[in-house]
Amino acid sequence: MFKRILSGLLVSAMLTGSVIYLAGCSNSNSQNGSDDNTSTKTSTEYAHADKIDNGTILQCFSWDFNTIKESMADIAASGYTALQTSPINACLEGEDGGMQLYGDGKWYYHYQPTDFKIGNYQLGTRDEFKAMCDEAEKYGIKVIVDVIANHTTPTTSAISQDLIDAGGGSLETLYHKNNAYDLTDYSSRLACTTYKMGGLPDINTERTSFQDYFIAYLNDCIACGADGFRYDTAKHIGLPDDPKEDDGFTNNFWQRVTTEVNNADNLFMYGEVLQGNNERLADYMEAIGHTTASTYGGKIRSSIINNTLSKGTISDFWVGSAPLNMVTWVESHDNYINDGNWYSMTKEQVLLGWAIITARKDGTPLFFDRPYNSSVDNEWGMNRIGTEGDDMYKDKSVKAVNFFRTAMIGEEESIVNPNSDSTAVMIERGTKGAVIVNTEGELETGFETNLADGTYVNRADGKTKYTVKNGKMTSDANIPENSVVVLYNEGYKEYADTAEVGVADDTVFNIEKGKTATVTLTCANTDNAEYVLNGGKSVAYKNGDKITVSVPESSDIATLVLTAKNSNGVKTYERVVFAVEEKYSVAKGTKVYFEKPDSWGDQIFAYVYNDELYENETWPGLKMTKESDGKYSYTFEDDWETPYIIFNDGDEDGSQQYPADKGLIVEDGKTYTLN
Template sequence: MKKRLYQALLGLVLSASVAAGGFFAAVPQTAYAQNVATDSESGYYLADNVQDGVILHCFDWTYQQIIDELPDIAKAGFSSVQTSPAQLAVKGNSIWYYLYQPNCFAVGDSGLGSEADLKRLCTEADKYGIKVIVDVVANHLAGDHSNIDSDLKGSEYWHHAGSNINYKNRWQITHGDIGMPDLNSENWLVQQKVSNYVQQLKNDGVDGIRWDAAKHISLPLEGCGFWSTVIDKSMYNYGEILVGAIDENEVDQRTASNINWMKEYTSYMSVTDSNYGNDVINAFNSGRVPSGFGSWVVSGLSEDTLVYWAESHDTYANDGGSTKYVDQNKIDRAYAIVGSRDGASALYFSRPAQTDKEKIMVGQKGSTHFESAEVAAVNHLHNVCIDEEDYYTTTSDLSAAAVVRESGACVVLGSGGNREVTIANGGLRKDGSYTRTTPGVYYDEITGNKFTVTQDTISGEVGSTGIAVFYKDDNGQGGGSGGSGGSETSETRDIYLDVTNCSWFGSDSAVAAIKTDKDTTFSKMTTTVTTDTNKTVYTAKVPKDATSATIVRMLPSGKYYNEKTITLNQSYNRYTSDGNWFSLTTDLYNTQGGSGETQTGINVYFTNNYNWSNVYAYTWGGDGKQVQWPGEKMTYVGQNEYQQSVYTLQISADCKGLIFTNGSGAQTVDITSGIKENGGYYISGNASGKYSVGTYTYQK
């Protein structure tokens, strides 16, 4: 295997948000992206080389901004970062595209930082096992030749074929202008200038090169020695090849000459498959999943020479960019497909805050959505499954797809979320092998939802993001096992952990796990509901003679973080967030036995179609605890198809009445009938100062 366990740096600050007693929000923050353990046993699973991992495109970020985010980038599973071009260009409050109009082949401060800053980035990234890729512009320089390298001002260093390029003519593609005069790539001095620049970057600590407009630079096959001269094969190299070496229609794209040119490129570098990226995002824009593989794989190119994306800086930042106004969630679903594939690397684009081409500026840090639970989970799967073949399978109606790997899978919906899916577990490859995920029970890293995998099918509920990811890691953990743990002694007692107000107990897809001083490994705790407070707490059987316990947040994969060691009190059985112990008898608990199904409570839902800033549910009657007005604060689940927020709360199954309120004077009418499991409510109008309600059945 080519992956490695890169140890977490000591001293990283733990961060967590307040959890609402055992309820897992439908859109949690991933543990990798939000928290990291500070002990030497925990770390980041990142790829040893760029091609095996995934790349975060820090478009227009300064080197210092990237340095500041390195801990979160590593936790999110990115093995590499890509910077904008480092060549000297217009400096100051400049628009992004000026970096693609450089003056020379040398590192210069054009708004991203100095060469010393670039070196610092490379040094700091090494500490996390992250590779640094720099975008290199070698096809052209700035159109204003008064400021370019004086050595390259002579006519012999430039092509003179004009800008009216016929993109079905390879010679015109490699000799015509694409907005700036085209460098004569066949010239020896041009090649040496670029080669020297590559070595400067290498000496600064850069690990890889992204070759801008590589399609427009001739190949040795065409009598040009550029690539054989400038490529340093000790570094990672990938080239921007949009559509193909020539632009043909869908059928002609696979002509022998075009494929031969592409294979020639891949003898020097990996290449982008923009057609595949376009196909994938177009499918999600239509509310379905893509129907198949990328065209270059079908044409015979190996996936380990390809770089995929859901969007790039060209599709976002340029006028008329095809993804500029596409919802981020659709981009994430597309990335989930391409980022889960075997062999190919995948690029995740950090979107600028601005959308106007002329307002996207150099040095302005983009979105940190790369930290989201769904993106990080895809990356973790990618890294865990390095060297495992994949198989892409879909439902017959293209409403869902799965990228199946031996150790896990990524399941993606074409649209919507919170619904059950059953899909084929892999299939027969061309070589006669059958690729499937190892049968067993797994848990989605994003939501914690259970997935059952048989020899033939994968079944489970995909959450609100439309993405589910589950896998088993190298330690043999995963699939929700959490380790066997336990003590050999048969003398045990029950303890209960109330995490309602624990600031160290994050709200994400992880669950509580425990290891006492008598145990060797962590075991996941089960959940229970106290009938005295109607709170969900965690419970576990521990050896009677145990004197201390360590509580952690554990992911479905078995990785854990946020360690908290407590002293066990032999006289009491319930630990609260303020560090106190007290005793409750076991008949005050409704034990779920780890099934996750509450026997004495039901879940109700409220669609906040009036956009209340807070949502509470007030109940009365029955055996449940009657709370003080305005009731208990409900927990956010996600958004429905109309982008309205949905909230949930578990209430007593035999309560006599229910009111929803914002806690500030607005409330619904009394609801005294039809209260049932998965009952949903929304405001349908105003009646005598109180809002009337409509009902629906919440579909998970």
């Protein structure tokens, strides 16, 4: 339902893992903990954990395969061990192939499969996926594919015949018998694993022929270069001892997909198991290998937002007696989009949370990269599927703590509140390293630490020095508010600052047809930034240069590609897209009509909104007036710029709306029908 707008060279082995350095030759020195490592020598030989468990994962949310491939150097330079794609299966081509994250297109279409074969119009082809995996291999980056086995698109007419045949030959056999029921009682394991969730048809994952079909899809992903899988909605697929329908099949889906796929012993697999009523977290960890730790993410967000980083809250993973085989996060894409975290938590606060979860010994941290140019005032930013997300994923503090994590493999952890100040927390790893996060006010040094005596430089800012002597940490400067301090010497490698390219924060990404826009370009840490506009020639630019952008007559978008290299020749890439905007005005007093289908309820509403996030009322909108001829009318009470309208019969379960996606253009006096 449409909701309201605000909706391979092994160099050192350690205790529990090892580090791999790839892609180039090093000229830096690693020194012991008691020495001051302030060398200006730099390396392009990036230290990545040899196992995904010990490293970090970048969630490339709605990036297409070519964008990920072009961004691989940046991903490696930022210290990630693995990247996670959005679902790469075939999916519904909604809104005539529109490519907005939300609006004229939908990010979630690839989470609603039409077939289990590689490639879709949003992310790219199978060949492009393989080329992306090949590029990742060059940099030592592992590839995790987000997969969905639990459900399909609700637009069942779009489901491929091959999938239907694999599901027993009909839509009825593809799905569970209980698919006729909507899931409301999450405490019932039978309902949770066989009922329809959120309107999404529930696949009978116990059917052997479907399992065979899905395993073939997984093996094709592996053949292309996938190193692991994230299972979406995993808790809605039954465990071996869960109750099930009387259909002659057994609950063996997890046993088969974790053991019968190629290279099974070397794959990293985890399931999305959102914590709540009767979710059986420990059992899913045993069945799949790893699960998410959603409650911990919520505790981290709350701690950062409220400036209360108590040791007890931070140290507890909130998984009970379950083993610590978990993927942790500050926020997931669902938290960002559906839970409103996009406006309740700033990017800077996300980075503080990331430092905490990544500095820790246990868990495998996942970094969700927010949409490009998004903010607490603009959920979708540039609002484009396929392009790179926000530069926050390669922030200096993120890079510093990612490499810290790799250097600390095998070290135990200690969590304390420095000076007993609960607005700050310090995660120490043995005597080798420490990460300090301070959320409120300046934090005075002079507190106790387990760090070995010596002089340390904050790897997050590259300059501030800290001295440890006789178990006390001191510095000439206090630790600023909303800052991250990353301290370690042993295992540290000096890397050149990443080149930065982009457009000004106030850039508007919609251009009226036939008009132009002036765009300010930005760059830093480079002397060779270049741009290519609409496939033209490459042009050098400097920070602050302005260019004129227009949409070609033969297209509905303008494409701006920005590239640069840093002092070590490491490439940075960004693709910026400007879309045509068709503007029109609607005057106060404009009146429209709607013919209600017989199957709808008797109270009809008009929900009006525009791209500036104005709405006539929160969903379902304002009640329409029933006219004498049986039609329903709505009169605009204000002037509007480029509004869209959706007709519906309320927000109760089973309610109807037209259209199902983006609203209709408003035309004075028009009668709208479903035909």
